[in-house]
Amino acid sequence: MNHKGRRINEEWGYTLTETCMVLFLITTILLISSPQFNGVAQTNDLDYFFEQLEKDLYEAQMTAISKGMLVSVAFFPTTNEYIVRHGTTVFVRRSLPKGLRVTKGSLDMDNIRYLTSGNLHSTGTIHFYYSGKKYTLVFQFVRGRFYFDK
Structure with missing residues (x-):
């Protein structure tokens, strides 16, 4: 003992058991929050898709x-994509997010012109x-306007 009543070789730190408990708690918290982050990522993918589709339609x-030509938009559920084209010239080809299914409403999926x-x-x-969840893309006759009904 030194003159202050402490041992000279006193060790400071955590035991293996304490370290394992902390790692267990951190792992548990991460496992619980992981599915929530995955759901947020999927929602962001869907939001990004609808924003991109809106921009492509505009x-x-x-x-x-501007070019004075007929432009068509067509959805293909078998290949899970949509295209924007003039005749046989394709301007845009985009894939739909995984898990998103497109179906015909009152408009054919290849009849948007x-x-x-x-x-x-x-x-x-x-x-x-x-x-x-169902999302509807509604095309109005007035000046080529459209909107998404979520």
Whole structure:
């Protein structure tokens, strides 16, 4: 003992049991929160898809107006993608997120056409299904407008 009543070789630190308990608690917390982060990532993918689809539809409309040509948008559920094209020339080809299913509503999935005026050839709906939720893409006749009904 030294003059202050302490041992000279006193060791400071944690035992193996204490370290294992802390690691166990951290692992448990991460395992519990992991599925929640996965759900957030899937929701972000779906939100990004609808934002990108909206931009592609506006771009198709603007291309029809600016270049004076008929521009079509078509969804293909078998290949899980959609394209924007003029005749056989494809401008945009995008994949749908995993788990998203597209079905015909009152509009055929390959019958979305923007005229040279920017108006739609016909109006109607297309349905999207993801994790038991239904999203509807509604095309209005007025000036080629559309909106998503979630």
